[in-house]
Amino acid sequence: MLRTLLAGAAAGTLIVPSLASAAADPEIAELKKAMAEMRRDYEARIGALEKRLAQAERKSTPARATASPAKTTPGGASSTATAAVVAAPVVAPSSPAVAESVAAPTRASSATAGASAFNPAISLVLEGTAAAYSRDPEHWHLPGFWLGGHGGRPPEGLSVGHTELTVSANVDDWFYGQATLAVHDDEEGTELELEEAFIDTLSLPAGLGLRLGRFFPQVGYLNTHHPHTWDFVDAPLPNQAFLGGQWYEDGARLSWVAPTDLYVELGVEALRGGNYPVEGDTDGFLGGAQNAYAKLGGAVGTEHEWQAGLSYLWAEPTDRTSAHGQGQGDAGHSDESFVFSGDSPLLAADLVWKWAPDGNPTERNAVFQAEYFRRQEDGQLRFTNDAGGALLPYEGTQQGFYVQGVYQFVPRWRAGLRYDRVWSDNSLRVAVNESGEDDAALLDESGLLDDGHDPHRWSAMIDYSHSEYSRLRLQFTRDYTLPEADNQVFLQYVMSLGAHGAHRF
């Protein structure tokens, strides 16, 4: 299925240029028209300049500050302008006299910008956090789950979080390109990551689109949005457990938007699968993981807008590790490790509902957002240590969700509440044990037993945005990831510099 779709897309791109060359004759006509239009434009421009000169000569003192070419006063505008007749256009109605004084001669403004006009849009996101925990974050883990990728909590104390540099531009009329560099610190030091580096097609026919490169796979809602647009300081527990916080991958995405009033987007992704949660066989032509998704959305009246998504990820991890040893309970020895191999398909569903009075979010608005994940794993764990190792056949069903609501009650002030929860039903046993440790200790160290406790949290936040580009946030979280409650307080700033970031839904 995937293969045929990709082949079809490739064939489609090959056909397009041959279609373009067939349109040679209309092109000549268009060229002629363009030249005629240019001539007209120049005549109008010279006319405007002459008028301006005459006006400048009349006025001994420059009275007005606003630079308005060929300024005409009320009352006089139409009468003086009617006199200067513009050459009659070829196709269309005669140029109106009223408009003549203000019509743009040519795109002069963009012409003056010169070579720098072609520079890509650059935006930088600065983010910093102050965090306080009532319990020691060293002992924090997620019972029943391994944490991969960037799962885990923000560091305690003062820290600069995610500094993000995004560069984007249209490559030409066929392609758009974007790259995001992220800098952040972890235990090993400062890390520079290429989070995104992709191209999008702009001109494929029939609503098709192809994305190639490194991108955030379409799994759930939050995963495809940059962290600086998130409404809470940290990722919800299910996103940490199933996607390692946020998951990017190399690959290709083919998607289609239906020509209907209801927004329908269907897509398939072939992913390299080198990162958590896959870490599979990356040598395959279609990668180590494949994902299929559907998105629906629409408006209900002028005040409500919704979007729902569903995705299914086929993944076959080979020796998938647990990041930084965090997930393995008390097994802190660096020469001991667990790895997982087997099937790990992931189902994700999301719903976002936004409301604003009259559809104008400036004063007040509300956003409801929820995601649900379900992962069914079947395979085995391999344990290695100095003495040898062990094999543990393992089957598990892991689920999680979060729901959150954010309400802007007065301009610039928002308040939000979030509840997130993950739970697991894992069964594993020790089949082969040459590690020298007893079976019960191995099961305990695997980190996949939930000890009869489902991790969950309550988070409340309030934030203030002085402008569209700056945001200050206070968050309080009561964390029941472990049976004993942990009270957490965060202060965060998120600032955007440079090009105006566009708002995705």
Next chain:
Amino acid sequence: MTRFLIAIALALTASFAHATLKVFACEPEWDALARELGGDQVEVYAATTAQQDPHRVQARPSLIAQLRQADLLVCTGADLEAGWLPVLLRQARNPAVQPGQPGHFLAADQVTLLEVPTSIDRAEGDVHPQGNPHIQVDPRRIAAVAAALGRRLAEIDSAGAAVYAARTDGFLKRWQDATTQWERRAASLRGKRFVVQHAQWVYLFDWLDVQTAGAIEPKPGLPPAAGHLAALRQQLAARRADGIVRSPLSDPKAAEWLATETGLPVIELPQTVGATADAGSLFALFDAILGRLSGGRR
């Protein structure tokens, strides 16, 4: 039976010949203009209402679905829609309306812009590098956009070119007559001074030769601050103005405070078609603006 088939075939070809052109208009004024020039030949979808701020719109799913099907996009440009249009264009997968295509029409490209900044710094607020984008409150600029849009409609839908040309001609004639009348009516406004809430009346004031006496927003897009308002009050005490102009979209509190402090009237002006009850069409928009500005209504 054959007659029935022929009838169906005729009906089908007829429906193809008169297939309506789908227009995606970013703002209500271009929605109104496209309807004026296209008549029955166009089907216009307005992406925003007059109750929404075109600066702050999201690339919503319903907008993506509409733009996917559009033959022509009509927007203001000059970065007014910078916060959402680029994303919308990429997500809609419609090659016909991409920048550079005939199906991509920006009104601001058709007219000269005012307030083109010499330096660009976000500390100056929400500045637009290409110039002030709120061009729709100047009838001369509306006319320039109408002429260009009429040509563009004819270019895209050549089968209906004659109709577009006739409708555009007709509209421009009526528009010119109306403009002459508006200008006659507005002669008494010349030289008056008004305080504005947001820098969105530049083109209206330029047309009417009216002065700006100050702005309630300290910087474009930033909320009014107490210190700035106090300074503005002093400024107005030293040199009187004729009123405070705001659009129904803006928060009335600051303008009302300034009004009670200075005794100036607050004049609510519709910033686009449909913003107030008496601004139901492009013609009614300017009737309403001039009526309210001349002190007919507060």
